[in-house]
Amino acid sequence: MSGWLAIAGLGPGDAALVTPEVEAALAEATHVVGYIPYIARVAPRAGLTLHPSDNRVELDRARHALEMAAAGARVVVVSSGDPGVFAMASAVFQALEGAPEWQELDIRVLPGITAMLAAAARAGAPLGHDFCAINLSDNLKPWVVIERRLRLAAQADFAMAFYNPRSRGRPEGFARALEILREECGAHQLITFARAVSTLEERINTVTLVEATPEMADMRTVVLMGNSATRRVGRFVYTPRMFPGEAGTGSPSESARAQGSGQVE
Template identity: 60%
Template sequence: MSGYVKVVGLGPGAPDLVTPEVQRALDDATDIVGYGPYVERVPRRSGVRTHVSDNRQERQRAQLALALAAAGSQVVVVSSGDPGVFAMASAVFEVMDEHPQWQRVAVQVLPGVTAMLAAAARVGAPLGHDFCVVNLSDNLKPWPLIERRVLAAVDTDMALALYNPRSNARPDGFGRVLDLLQHRCEPARWVVLARAVYTPQESVRSLPLCQVSADMVDMRTLVIVGSSRTKRVGPFVYTPRQVTTA
């Protein structure tokens, strides 16, 4: 059987949110490639080789996966959430773009449930109308660009999902974005802080922007900032679908 690479999303954490398509790919794999904590989420199976690497070694993982597939292995590259959302799918295609010898390798991307959608479902429908997504990590893009994109979302009154808000290596980023939001938005705007959704460590809360502080989030937190029209009804937060003014 010829080799291939399948880049898959394991969802936010719960085994029930791994799609049947992804599970079949895992069952058929000869090799599993990925960041350590994600590989650990895949049940061990006899005869399957695992290749674990550090969080920032995306390109090395992609190179290894493509090389294994070119040699005939059935390779699954695992990502948390969806592989096309700030994850491994782009890294694989970046490496293919730079190395023509691997462009004939069969590659397939299998979607997963993103942290953004899982977090939104936990509180209701805060992404019920137009929204955008910004990764607050400045490892691969300059910080001023992050700020411009956040402000563009606010100025066009879209809900905003923020990935990777704060880490030990980047302790100040979310605080800087929070300052921008608190100066540009009304204090009562709804914010969702969803940490480790669909895992035993889950913590989800909704609160007004004026009550949010930077120390409330970490790298496992997904932040959703509502639009000016986002509302709370009972325990739920939602954004109405209809816009009546331009």
């Protein structure tokens, strides 16, 4: 038995955004498990069995993948974006929690380009300063928690990325989120609606908070809310690296001397 399980991120849609690490895992796999539209992104080949499933059965899917790996299969669980951001990695570890016999399996998480990073890149650099990522779906937490997090994030002046802003089942949630943001943030703060990033249906639309409407988001949209310093430059939107109020002061060369790297190794 030399089974393994890889929980892999396919990125936002474009094959040029899938990492070589994920491609290699898919090339070695005997089974791929995932939500139907993500499985559709995996090229069929001899020796590879695809297991598409619906989108509300994450734990069943995770257990199925673990079972196959335990039986010696080479299994990839695919998510779009990054598997650790509102996707399958947590579901697999939750399934693992109830099954100590599987905990010594060869399990790896393979990161991917998550939707907010792809969307931010297309818009410019709206997440260029401290930011947060919030799943607006209230399937997994009560709305009161979402509201509280939105208010605290706004008070912290975080830029924000919203996943799952809107679904057919709960169209009112995102309208309420916009109301809360209007109460907590400036009317002219910029908000970017990024739909189907890196696919043929990509559409990027930046408006001010006062102009934003719930209909601007659908199930394929990630929403990026700027902080109080986020601004336009030409066709781009960016959030300065420095604290609002200190941004844009001084000449570029003076700023450069006064500023640190802001980069991580």
